[in-house]
Amino acid sequence: MTHEDSRLWGRRLLRAWAVLVGLTVLSVGAALTGGSGQRSSLLAVAVALIASFIKARQVLDHFLDLRRAGGGWRGLFNALLLVILGLCFALYLAAGTSRP
Template identity: 50%
Template sequence: MPSARRLVLAWALLTALTVASMVAGSMGAGMGGAAVILAVTLIKARQILDIYLNLRAATTGWRVAFTALILLILGIVLSALALAQVLP
């Protein structure tokens, strides 16, 4: 179980990353902005998995599997955004 200090630090990081996502989203930077937001999303997802769900204590296989799943989902989202810009 993570310590209270680690949980608070993770919460502060997640809050800062949320603000960064909001700022990047409000700038309307197209695909570059979307890529930045999705990269921030990856960091946030890893923090939640590692700290709050204590995946850090799990075996490497579980960590790799969850990271691969997150990357797959974010890749699908980015591909859909790119496709939406190409198609009329």
């Protein structure tokens, strides 16, 4: 790896890290300003789950180098992420409907 390749790699990881930090701040901000109403809480959860998906993709693509993998692997990981986050959202909705 040349010095220039190393610098590009470092910039790419720094940019990915900055995206991760920004999405974390966005998720926390949505949770803190979400209010107590059902609709605002639902919006905060949706923002957090979408941010989680993007953050997981950043980690997979840049820190585990999945961006170089074939489309099948990327599709598999996207599907797994969507299933997991969909289950989290479904559990949130189920917990909300069981309240008196």
